[in-house]
Amino acid sequence: MDTSTNHLLQQHNTGDTLSEYEAALYDRGIRVWGVDAQNRLRKAHVLFVGLTGQTAEACKNVTLSGVGRITIIDSHTVTSTDLSLLLTDQSIGQNVRSTLRAKASLESIKELNPLVSVNIVERDVSTFDDEFIKQFTVVCVDGLDFQQQSILNELCHRNSVSYLLNHSFGMRSFFFADHGHSFQYIVKKKKTTPNTNNKTTTDGKQPAAEEETEEIIEKVARFASLKEMLSSSWSKFPNRISPIIFFIHLLNQYQINNNGKMATCKDVDALVTLLEQENKKYNITPINKNTDFIKLMTRQINAEIAPVCAIVGGVLGQEIVKIISRDNDPFNNIFLYDSLTGLGTVENIL
Amino acid sequence: MNVVVDTDIYINREKERMTEDKFQHIRDCIGDDVFEKVQKAKVLVVGAGGIGCELLKNLVLSGFKDIHIIDLDTIDLSNLNRQFLFRKHHIGMSKAKIAREAVLKYNPDVNIEAHEGDIKNQQYGHQYFQRFDLVMNALDNLSARKHVNRMCLSVGVPLVESGTAGYLGQATVILKEKTECFECLPKEAPKEFAVCTIRSNPSSPIHCIVWAKMLYGRLFDVADENNAVTDMDDNIVEGDPEKGTEVRDTKLEQAKAKGYDHWVFHKVFHTDIDRLARMKDLWTGKTPPTPLLLDDLLNNYQKNNGNNNNNNNGTITTKSIALNSQIVNSFEDNTRAFVEVIKKLKERLEKDGAKSWDKDDDLALDFVVAASNIRSHIFGIPLKSKFDIKQMAGNIVPAIATTNAIISGFIVLEAFKILSSRDQIQEKCKTTFLFKQPSNKRVIYPVSIDQPNKSCYVCSQTVVTLKIDTNTTTIGKLVNEVLKKGLAFHEPMIMKGQSMIYEGGDDLDKEELDARKMVEQKPMITFGLSDNAIIEVHDYLQDIKVSILISHCDKFEDQNKFFEVSGKPPQVQSDTTTAATTTTTDGTVQQEDIDEVEIIEYPPPSDGKLKRKEREQDDITVEEEQMQEEQDPHKRTKK
Secondary structure: OHHHHHHHHHHOOOOOOOOHHHHHHOHHHHHHHHHHHHHHHHHOEEEEEOOOHHHHHHHHHHHHHOOOEEEEEOOOEOOOOOOOOOOOHHHHOOOHHHOEHHHHHHHHHHHHOOOOEEEEOOOOHHHOOHHHHHOOOEEEEEOOOHHHHHHHHHHHHHOOOEEEEEEEEEOEEEEEEEOOOOEEEEEEEEEEEEOOOOOOOOOOOOOOOEEEEEEEEEEEEOOOOHHHHHOOOHHHOOOOOOOHHHHHHHHHHHHHHOOOOOOOOOOHHHHHHHHHHHHHHOOOOOOHHHHHHHHHHHHOOOOEOHHHHHHHHHHHHHHHHHHHHOEOOOOOOEEEEEOOOOEEEEEOOO | OOOOOOHHHHHHHHHHHHHOOOOHHHHHHHOHHHHHHHHHOEEEEEOOOHHHHHHHHHHHHOOOOEEEEEEOOEOOHHHOOOOOOOOHHHOOOEHHHHHHHHHHOOOOOOEEEEEEOOOOOOOOOHHHHHOOOEEEEOOOOHHHHHHHHHHHHHHOOOEEEEEEEOOEEEEEEEOOOOOOOOOOOOOOOOOEEEHHHHHOOOOOHHHHHHHHHHHHHHHHOOOOOOOOOOOOOOOEEEOOOOOOOOEEOOHHHHHHHHOHHHHHHHHHHHHHHHHHHOOHHHHOOOOOOOOOOHHHHHHHHHHHOOOOOHHHOOEEOOOOOOOHHHEEOOHHHHHHHHHHHHHHHHHHHHHHOOOOOOOOOHHHHHHHHHHHHHHHHHOOOOOOOHHHHHHHHOOOOOOOHHHHHHHHHHHHHHHHHHHHOHHHHHHHOEEEEEEEEEEOOEEEEEEEOOOOOOOOOOOOOOEEEEEEOOOOOEHHHHHHHHHHHHOOOOOOEEEEOOEEEEEOOOOOOHHHHHHHHHHHHOEHHHHOOOOOOEEEEEEOOOOEEEEEEEEEOOOOOOOOOOEEEEOOOHHHOOOOOOOOOOOOOOOEEEOOOOOOOOOOOOOOOOOOOOOOOOOOOOOOOHHHHHHHHHHOOOHHHHO
């Protein structure tokens, strides 16, 4: 399986500059993020694990942006409620029995942008090692198995591979980001300075009014691991943080308490009990609103709806482009979106 | 470890697939009653571009079953980075039709009607709009947005309006008498430049680019009497022939004999420049421009050819790797390019006839690059790369997939709210902004929608005041520049009291059309449209009637303007025309063509403060203030 990846690596056009066709195809992107970013995208390799509706949206965006290579790992079989933009009646086909979601999505991704080389790898997350993970620039996963994810996250963190974990809970959604202990990037600042170099006209020309210059600041950001984020104290949370973060913590706590078993939509009572315990532990006055919120979230634990997938998959896709281009401050470290309040915020949970 | 194939799981899943409702998740999330409304709703999507593609996909995946889509545009290569329903082999085909085919693959049971057409066309009148429960704009230009706004107001159908620009975007909801409409707040007009700046006194690259586009129009497009960029045979550089004081550029004739390239070059870069250089008033404190002679330049290049490697002389705009088109070519290269491209364009003109300027027409773009850079050189303005000139000349507002996807998600969420409680749209719906970077932690930020602006001339009965020179402005200019371009009427009819002064539209017979042409040429004053006159402008298609109070004015503070419109009641108006500047404008030059991409009307601020509206107080509602405090616990103590 790894050999097929290597094979594609060799096949891929490794020329250093964008072709005329690429420049025309990616014209608008280049105008937004610049030619440097476009070149970085071209050399990047993104791994998507689990092509859920939301991850499929991110995958579509990254594919369209002009990333070099994409690898898919997804052992899920298509079900009727899988509403991903990469799944069409055609790609699923008549024979449901043999339809793996990765396979059913593959052609759609290739069609979106034939310049991107896309391949499927059949490999369980638990077998990933340093050598395997190092080939990727970004790893983007959908999954709530926090024990398994913590292992994958540590592997990425150790190898300075960007790790993004996302999941949609129906009307709410989130993604967590860890780009390692020292993520280097730049921030560009535009400055307009009066043009001083030709105030006195040397060649009989009028001076131009002003000149726009760009100042480039080099920065380094440190990211917390998934484990650190999941074990942070509630008493340290900012006031008015979206309660989605409590729900994520409760799911992790549930898994720890139940020997690795994950909560399902039927575990409403168990999660409400857990909420009460955690409230006590952190000395937090219980809020009825939050109890109702946890009940609702539990019922929508694995639900996905198209508009929320489009929104968070869009923000996530843009974040992947930003990380690859290493241009501008990355979101550090969790994005929470609630379509009922309409608010999407970036919180720093350590 | 390979994927384990567990037969039992497969059988269970297949059963699940047979029995489970495809839309179970969305039912669970929005409720069965709202979902039933979604399934029954008849909706119109205006525009199948960047937002349109994403929106159609979201609608079909959300359970909408009756969708109309309209777009007049065809697919271009530069669309494919974001308009994900289209493929390379679709280039040149109808966006609406291909988008329909593509989304049917998600659900063949959906009824989608695709129209390749202009939403402003009469066939999409009241009866057409009335059929919909909801209209969603996914448009790229102001005039169509204003038109759909008025159509929806006139039939009382809710409208979701949206726009994007780069990383920024927003979506909002408009409903007659409940929310503010698209035109309740003035929109930023396209950039305008005074004709004298373009023709005589350019000071920045954009002035030369606009000039070069006009020159292209003058030479290679159909004749346009408003295009006064140059008169090809006029060789007078100073003085008045009637008085016998004229000075002529006698070399123009010789240049003309040498060929078209020499003729045009000499005319615009020598004769016209010589004439400007002789206008002493223009150059007080500055060095006047120097006219160029093509033969001298070419001879010089020939001489230097051996020791001057000019092809590598270009400067790169960014410090890092650049595209070829991002390299700023030298003046010499631009001169050579000009001669070359003008020959090709002349050949094309003779073979294929006139062609309007288009940013995606490479020859036309090359002409503007070369011509504008030569002019910039003459006036001491920095030269620009082809990449940058394309953006400026083509008014490109670059659009990307992610922003379009996010905004289309907002649109669908608002659509759910509209369908669930039409009576509470103003309370429940929101204007949602997308930011590039978190501002006070927020990346996605909803704000309340305002009630209608009582002084809006579109959605409230109000009198508009129009300041204009009634002696010199013709009816034709009033109709085209003020009523159509300025106030977005489609087919205006002007009434003064009981008499009809002007009737727009195409359904007139020849006699009426001739009469209209006569009217168009006469100044406003001829028909009694003078100071303090009140006219009524009707537009039957848009079902709008606006009363306009005319206020005569022949001096404008902003010399780029020749009229001013204010939507406030007339008594508030005070006469403050104390402009000291002399007005030399004979109108303004506007860049009219807009890129196929989406534009944003009021870009959200990035510093976290809401400055989205011009009105100063009562802007941030109580709810917003609460939200700001919720987000920032320190805010209160800072106050």
